[in-house]
Amino acid sequence: MAQRQRERIGRLGLWTGAWVYAQAEDAWTPEYEEAAAEAEELGFGTLWLGSNPSVGQAARVLDATRHITVATGILSIWDHSPSDVAAQTAEVARAHPGRFLLGLGVSHSALAKEYARPYSAMREYLDGLDAAPDPVAADDRVLAALGPKMLDLAKTRSAGAHPYLVTAEHTAFAREHLGPEALLAPELKVVLDGDRDRATATARDYLARYLALPNYTSNLLRSGFTEDDLRDGGSDRLLDAVYAIGEEDAVVAKVGEFYAAGADHVALQAVTAGAARTSLPREEWRRLAAALK
Secondary structure (H helix, E strand, O other), rough: OOOOHHHHHHHHHEOOOHHHHHHOOOOOOOHHHHHHHHHHHOOOOOOEEEOOOOOOHHHHHHHOOOOOEEEOOOOOOOOOOOHHHHHHHHHHHHHHHOEHHHHHHHEOOOOOOOOHHHHHHHHHHHHHHHOOOOOOOHHHHOOOOOOOHHHHHHHHHHOOOOOOOOOHHHHHHHHHHHHHOEEOOOEEEEEEOHHHHHHHHHHHHOOOOOOHHHHHHHHHOOOOOOOHHHOOOOOOHHHHHHEEEHHHHHHHHHHHHHHHHOOOOEEHHEEEEEOOOOOOHHHHHHHHHHOOO
């Protein structure tokens, strides 16, 4: 089922919330369209829109490009009804056939006041997509799956999984649960900086926000990290597992680890010091494209 999506999304993508925040904060300028078009020309297969995007926000990025896939990474099921999402997805599919991938997730209890029974809620949400007048086909959606139950649901009810904040070892674990056929497209954070102290400070500052969310910390603890690893923005051991830190050769090596562990696609998130959430790290994207061709 997932082979069509493998061909669509390619081996490498870019992950950022910038296009979403720019629209939400009414900060959209022609630069955002230019950046999307440049990412396409650089050879990336998919643009993953972070920060709880809507289908409509993805449509604006699709309008700015010609052939690249645009994916929601990840749309929260608590903020968008399945009937609305199905109707909007059908509209986008008519305008941009074969170029939109619907990524769905249960978000976090700290971010969604309705949060409860996440596994059952996701299953019911997928039922709603299936029952809509214009249903979203299983092959046109992926789940933000971390644990065994959600990975199994991703395998049976979608094209596969888009795990966030994971390691190469978790990628191997996810591949085991998904089996050989399902799509596996993990996100990987990147700090392109050869100064180790400065790079780890950048990485730690950014990671701290995620280490306050139990869904991520529980998964990291399941993956063999300790409470000490999760303190103060993360230990060096944790940073080196969930980031590619250093110059281009370090990124190439880390991406290779994810592929070797079973990833079909890696969504790269370039993290830069002190960047606003609407910032577009275009120079980092150019360096990544050149190194990973």
